[in-house]
Amino acid sequence: MIGSLLPRRSILLGAAAFAGTARAQRLVDLHLPGGPSERPTSAAWPQKGEMIVQRARPPLLETPFDVFDESVFTPNDRFFVRWHWGDIPTSIDAAAFRLNVHGHVATPLSLSLDELMKLPRIEYAAVNQCSGNSRGFFQPRVLGAQWGHGAMGNARWTGVRLKDVLDRAGVQPGTVAVRFAGLDQPLVPDGPDFMKSLDIDHARDGEVMIAFLQNGEPLPLLNGFPLRLVVPGWFSTYWMKMLSDIEVLSAPDDDFWMAKAYRIPDTPGANVQPGAKGFATVPINRMIPRSWITSHAEGARVPAGTPLSVRGIAMGGDAGVKSVALSVDGGRSWTDAKLGRDEGKYSFRRFDAVLPAPAAGDLTLLPRCTSTAGVTQSMHPIWNSGGYLRGQVEPTRIVAA
């Protein structure tokens, strides 16, 4: 019976692309150099609206870029999803859930959600961006999830300070790091369980948060319900989903996910020549400034001879957005954009500008962000084999006619 089904399934596949039973709604072109560039979208994922399906299992769901034009806050049901292993719990019992704190502490803790929510609250907006966001644009291309620019989102996070939880457990002298793990598990028994760690001073900085609300609502399960670590200004790999285990370490974390994976060249801008060897590496860490046009998609048509209104979003990385400038002449001259409301230094920030009427023909819009730390986006691409830390000025090519 199963044998007779297989050929039919194979035939269906040709038409249904890779969406499986998650019904494809449309194909999105991510404009990845050399392709394959088209991806199906689907609204079949629980607690999610239409998402770009990069991979169904384990889910890699990208936010369609037009979502970023609607608001600086990314709706929870459009927030990107990325899991490493396929063993993801599909049910969470809120009463039975415990967050365990153990290791180099005076008093190990096993906190219920009710106990955790009695601690003092903090709230701030912060961009959550995958380490490999925009990897698909690297040239030469590199292996990994072939994201466009939508493996990121901005939300208002509410929770408690990691510091308060650590203080309650009593971090012992000689502590060097704190390691985090979630409820997801490897599919193969001896596969490396996903864990990440922060230096103790970072973990206790009073900003790192154990979040239970995302944009004022409980997190979608695929974004880490019930608890997610929020590490503002740092890449998403540290923002442990379904956070259930906090281990206080008296020695550096030599586990695979810190010692071998998610590492970047210890060079300026994490940039190396393709094929280069012998350079030192460090764990990926702080984000850098980025900005994108959101009002116009690649290839959009605009009227020639009419002033052109454009808008977009910017982020400062590990700092606020100081300014955004726009160029339509390949970077020879720049015009300052008007910045939107400041939602906090770790948030996306809206920018808009009215550009002089373009003549008929091709036009390349270049937005460039400078952070409050004084870092300005480069015009030049970087390269590393992990496809991490892209931050160059991103062109949007449109046509005036």
Next chain:
Amino acid sequence: MKLLLLAALAAAVTPALKSVEISLPNDETQFTGPDADLLNANCTGCHSPAMVLYQPRMDAAHWAESVKKMRETYKAPIEDADAARLPAALAAVQAR
């Protein structure tokens, strides 16, 4: 007193964390073509075929590195005989 009131208000407007149960969409996609059995047996246990099919074009030598990583780092249970055939099969399925 004012602080207490604020805390009470904050608690009152916080949505309760209720138990959640979801089901994930089935992913029934399979590799097709001459090496389908080999690829389905060795790759789709952990991930969808899309993870392969959306990669940029690579030759067999590059795929060999990927197969090695899957076996050694992520402990994919791939037999030696299959591991030897996979790089060419991966390069070929991309080209289809």
